[in-house]
Amino acid sequence: MPSQTPSSRLYVLDGLRLVAALLVVGFHFTVFAKPWGVPNGSALPGLAVATQFGWLGVYLFFLISGFVICMSAEGRSVAQFATARITRLSCPRNLHFVASLRGLQMNGAGG
Known part of the structure; x- marks a missing residue:
């Protein structure tokens, strides 16, 4: 039977990140850049x-x-932390790069 170690994940932070993202989405749908073709805040005044x-959600998310x-650096050396970050970020970065190139090729801008 596998040993059960307590998770170091703080689920409340996941909830706060969701709140931050929803604040930004709400801001964009109700206030930002004349949504729905009407002046800011007048499309859904109660929600606005x-x-x-909601723009503060960006700062909350980055915080x-x-x-x-x-937290992910705790208990690691600088080299271990750097290796973990590079490994985690390089795959999505490379996939986005390839997808962007493919998109440019499909639009005739890639040569």
């Missing part, structure tokens, strides 16, 4: 009151992400 500060990155 609640989402007018939480910085905290999580610092």
